[in-house]
Amino acid sequence: MMSRTLNKHGFVTDLVEKTPTPFYYYDMDILHETLAEVNRQIGGHPFKVHYAVKANGNPHILKTIASHGLGADLVSGGEVKAAIEAGFDPREMTFSGVGKTDWEIRLGIENGIGCFNVESVPELDIINQLAGEMGKKANIAFRVNPDIDAHTHKYITTGTADNKFGITLEALEQVINHALTLQHVCLRGLHFHIGSQITTMQPFVMLCETINKLLDYYSGRGINFEMINVGGGLGINYNDPDMHPIPDFESYFNTFKQHLQLRPNQLLHFELGRSIVGGCGSLISRVVFVKETRNKKFIILDAGMTDLIRPALYEAHHEIQNLTAADTGTQETYDVVGPVCESSDVFAHDRSLPTTHRGDLIAIRSAGAYGESMSSRYNMRPLPSSVFATRE
Numbered sequence: 001m002m003s004r005t006l007n008k009h010g011f012v013t014d015l016v017e018k019t020p021t022p023f024y025y026y027d028m029d030i031l032h033e034t035l036a037e038v039n040r041q042i043g044g045h046p047f048k049v050h051y052a053v054k055a056n057g058n059p060h061i062l063k064t065i066a067s068h069g070l071g072a073d074l075v076s077g078g079e080v081k082a083a084i085e086a087g088f089d090p091r092e093m094t095f096s097g098v099g100k101t102d103w104e105i106r107l108g109i110e111n112g113i114g115c116f117n118v119e120s121v122p123e124l125d126i127i128n129q130l131a132g133e134m135g136k137k138a139n140i141a142f143r144v145n146p147d148i149d150a151h152t153h154k155y156i157t158t159g160t161a162d163n164k165f166g167i168t169l170e171a172l173e174q175v176i177n178h179a180l181t182l183q184h185v186c187l188r189g190l191h192f193h194i195g196s197q198i199t200t201m202q203p204f205v206m207l208c209e210t211i212n213k214l215l216d217y218y219s220g221r222g223i224n225f226e227m228i229n230v231g232g233g234l235g236i237n238y239n240d241p242d243m244h245p246i247p248d249f250e251s252y253f254n255t256f257k258q259h260l261q262l263r264p265n266q267l268l269h270f271e272l273g274r275s276i277v278g279g280c281g282s283l284i285s286r287v288v289f290v291k292e293t294r295n296k297k298f299i300i301l302d303a304g305m306t307d308l309i310r311p312a313l314y315e316a317h318h319e320i321q322n323l324t325a326a327d328t329g330t331q332e333t334y335d336v337v338g339p340v341c342e343s344s345d346v347f348a349h350d351r352s353l354p355t356t357h358r359g360d361l362i363a364i365r366s367a368g369a370y371g372e373s374m375s376s377r378y379n380m381r382p383l384p385s386s387v388f389a390t391r392e
């Protein structure tokens with residue numbers, strides 16, 4: 001096939017120009033390269049990567065990720081169904097979440113999913129009960145809250161972790177002993193997930209050290225785990241997507257290769273979401289109006305917080321590019337906003353962009369994770385559509 005014509009920012013020209021806006025543009029070459037890099041880094045190690053489906057549940061994206069052999073990490077019954085439909089192997093699925101309902105637990109057991117990441121004693125007892133009623137045994141891991149603050153990179157030594165996720169280190173032994181008395185659950189391992197958009201390796205090093213201590217402690221008591229799951233959280237570079245389209249998986253996996261003392265026959269599981277899909281997606285939108293007030297210029301887009309909520313929700317930064325205007329012309333300072341009736345519907349404040357006009361195409365970059373999957377129909381807006389681009 002002939003190569004496609006790309007515009008100056010690397011988008012397939014006819015796709016961005018002919019698709020009705022707003023829509024998600026997925027660069028499938030970047031997604032394939034990202035997945036190949038993950039597989040390159042884990043090759044030869046007892047590592048298994050599960051893709052965290054909540055980052056992006058688009059069926060075509062899921063199928064692509066499944067085709068590279070990853071497992072799936074799920075947080076709802078809907079995600080279990082979507083992952084099965086996309087072709088993920090149920091034995092390579094993990095089911096996380098603090099509030100799994102009975103039908104969701106039954107769905108997981110029925111499909112023989114690999115592991116429930118259990119977050120509390122009541123959940124443990126219900127899984128045991130439901131598995132018993134179904135005449136089955138459910139694989140479980142306990143989600144441990146290791147008191148590591150991934151955002152400030154500081155060890156938090158508060159004894160009472162005020163966090164809804166996981167089981168505290170103090171309670172863990174009792175919970176494990178309780179699980180070992182239950183007939184219909186099989187304790188396979190321990191699970192951790194310390195946060196998201198983590199861009200230094202230090203929190204992961206601390207996680208490894210905590211896990212090493214736990215493994216020593218429990219092996220001293222005759223309890224060995226066949227699997228350790230360190231969750232996800234590896235961040236992406238939102239400031240420079242063109243220079244860094246693929247996260248530094250080498251440093252990430254090396255951190256665990258160097259610092260985690262896995263036991264013989266122990267498997268290490270990962271649950272990566274953002275780092276797998278974040279870089280491949282952009283939200284493409286058209287300028288509806290350029291509006292000037294006394295001290296500001298606004299670019300008003302046909303995309304809004306209903307399509308990409310991260311800036312409104314977390315004041316997250318996304319690079320914004322004008323795909324129509326020449327980069328060589330004058331630059332001006334704009335607030336880039338959506339049409340939704342909320343003052344938080346803002347993609348960027350005081351952003352320097354080429355002089356922009358009604359009808360220009362705008363790309364909001366690094367939107368592959370927690371973009372489409374968090375879209376809503378607020379203001380009765382339609383959900384954004386999606387296109388899948390390859391350069392060849």
Ligand SMILES: *Cc1c(COP(=O)(O)O)cnc(C)c1O
Binds near residue numbers: 055195
């Ligand atoms: C959200 C989540 C992930 C994925 O996190 P990323 O930051 O997207 O990698 C992994 N595991 C669990 C339990 C999660 O809730």
